[in-house]
Amino acid sequence: MAKVCWPYFDPEYENFSNRMNPPRVSVDNASCHDCTLIKIDSVNKPGILLEVVQILTDLDFVITKAYISSDGGWFMDVFHVTDQQGKKITDSKTIDLIEKALGPKSKSTEGVKNWPSKHVGVHSVGDYTAIELIGRDRPGLLSEISAVLANLHFNVFAAEVWTHNRRIACVLYVNDATNQVADDPKRLSLMEEQLNNILRGCDGEKVARTSFSMGSTHMDRRLHQMLFADRDYESYAVAREVDSPPSLRPRITIERCEEKGYSVVSVKCKDRAKLMFDIVCTLTDMQYVVFHATVSSDGPYALQVCYIDIVFCMLIYESCKEEIE
Known part of the structure; x- marks a missing residue:
């Protein structure tokens, strides 16, 4: 040959x-x-x-x-x-x-390594696990999410939440009761199941989800990606800013x-x-x-x-x- x-x-x-x-x-x-x-x-x-x-x-x-x-x-x-x-x-x-x-x-x-609070990912800010949640927003949702984590003895170290067009995207940093990284597969699986039940409870149009972020990503960048992948811009007609004068309403031309x-x-x-x-x-x-x-x-x-x-x-x-x- x-x-x-x-x-x-x-x-x-x-x-x-x-x-x-x-x-x-x-x-x-x-x-x-x-x-x-x-x-x-x-x-x-x-x-x-x-x-x-x-x-x-x-x-x-x-x-x-x-x-x-x-x-x-x-x-x-x-x-x-x-x-x-x-x-x-x-x-x-x-x-x-x-x-x-x-x-x-x-x-x-x-580019963003000097701002660890902007990172998403397992171990990205010490011994914490990052959890990503997305679903339909409603009153009391964050309270129910917090109750699930508390009942399972997870500590919330930090969180960032965005809402748009009645959709919610959230990234939570959690560890266990001993302040160690939460890496027990059974506990994580149980947490995922219970959080999904909460997110899907009133979500008749879209499938909500809970996932664990692997690697390291910029926090705001990741929330943008989550909402875009969720196609939040198609969920509902965007409410007009009736309280704003017409001159301050967004004008977009292409x-x-x-x-x-x-x-x-x-x-x-x-x-x-x-x-x-x-x-x-x-x-x-x-x-x-x-x-x-x-x-x-x-x-x-x-x-x-x-x-x-x-x-x-x-x-x-x-x-x-x-x-x-």
Whole structure:
């Protein structure tokens, strides 16, 4: 049989661009009198925009403006940020943390390791097990969930709950009565069964579920994924904000730019914390890539314009492989 030879592909090639062109992060307090400019130049890669916005959000920064450009092989962003009091970021330790989290010393999966409370997963915040719950929301549901855990002698170390369109997504960190990780299969199975019974008690339309999270995932990111997978946006018609003036109600337009091959999504709504993070998460969950974007806020209003398209992100890496094969 003839010997078949294949070209050698170095498994470290995917990191080659990052080593040759490490990310450059600049924290500028001189160019603008009322905010700090964070400038990031880096090799483009799948999910980099979400990673950066996630880190800035976890640091409790307020993003007042942003200019995003990631078309092609390079990622160039400028963020105008303040702290929660509307002041510049001047603390040297915080600036050092920004440079480490976004700069060449960080890795694609390490963007949020400095904020363990944002992680989901077994052992992700010490000896605790993460439980994911999703179902229909109703009065008294959290009380019933707490009663089940108390009766089974589980301690709740931390929890985060989101509700939307009468659906609930919840992540709980629990351990046993001796403050050790809860890993007994029989007890976990019993807890899962009882929690599912509670969640399904009044859920005639959708199947509720309880699951144990394995690995480590960003908390807010995971809750986004859970609700999107649950198709919460189809559950009920979204109630209009009758108490808000028409000017503050969300206005979303989508236009197709045939010349550039993009779709232009424009969102104008009342400004709030984590708005940019939520929009980027939603687009990412829908398999869209943001090539360009502008973000601005003026008083109570926010305007975010994103140039998006559906792209198979791995094509970037596959094309690089083909060049050397």
